[in-house]
Amino acid sequence: MLNEEIRENSRDIGLLFFRIMIGGLMIVGHGYGKLMDATGEAPKFADPLGLGEGVSLWLAVGAEFFCGLLVIVGLATRLACVPLVITMVVAAFIVHGADPLGDKEMALVYGSSFVLLMLTGPGRLSLDGVISFLRRDA
Numbered sequence: 784m785l786n787e788e789i790r791e792n793s794r795d796i797g798l799l800f801f802r803i804m805i806g807g808l809m810i811v812g813h814g815y816g817k818l819m820d821a822t823g824e825a826p827k828f829a830d831p832l833g834l835g836e837g838v839s840l841w842l843a844v845g846a847e848f849f850c851g852l853l854v855i856v857g858l859a860t861r862l863a864c865v866p867l868v869i870t871m872v873v874a875a876f877i878v879h880g881a882d883p884l885g886d887k888e889m890a891l892v893y894g895s896s897f898v899l900l901m902l903t904g905p906g907r908l909s910l911d912g913v914i915s916f917l918r919r920d921a
Contacts, residue, residue, distance in 0.1 A: 798906030805896045806854035809867070814848030831877040846870040854900065857909020864897040871897065
C-alpha cells in the first residue's frame with residue numbers, strides 16, 4: 784500500500800516537473816518572442832498554411848504562449864496540448880519539411896512531449912487535479 788502511494792506521488796511530482804519545464808521552455812524559448820513580435824509593427828512570420836502571416840503568427844502565439852501557460856498550471860491540459868502538437872507538426876513537417884533532421888529535432892521533441900501529456904494527463908498536482916478532487920467530494 785505504501786509503495787503504491789509513493790509511486791503515485793512520484794508520478795505526480797514528475798508530471799509537475801515535466802509540465803513546468805516543457806511549458807516554460809516553450810513559452811520562454813518560442814511563445815514570448817512571438818507574442819512580442821505580434822504586438823509590434825508589421826510582423827514578419829512564415830505562412831505555411833496559406834492563412835496569412837498575421838493569422839499564422841497569432842495561431843503560433845496562442846499555442847506556444849497561452850497553451851504553454853495552461854500546460855504549466857495544468858488546466859485543460861489535454862485540450863491545451865492539441866494546438867501545441869499541431870504547431871509542432873507544422874513546424875517539423877511543413878516549415879522544416881525539406882530540412883535535415885537536426886532542424887526538425889526540437890519540434891519533434893516538443894511535439895512528442897505534448898503527446899505524452901495528452902496521454903498521461905497532468906497528474907494530481909495540477910488545477911485539473913484539484914478540480915477533479917473537488918468534483919469527487921461534491
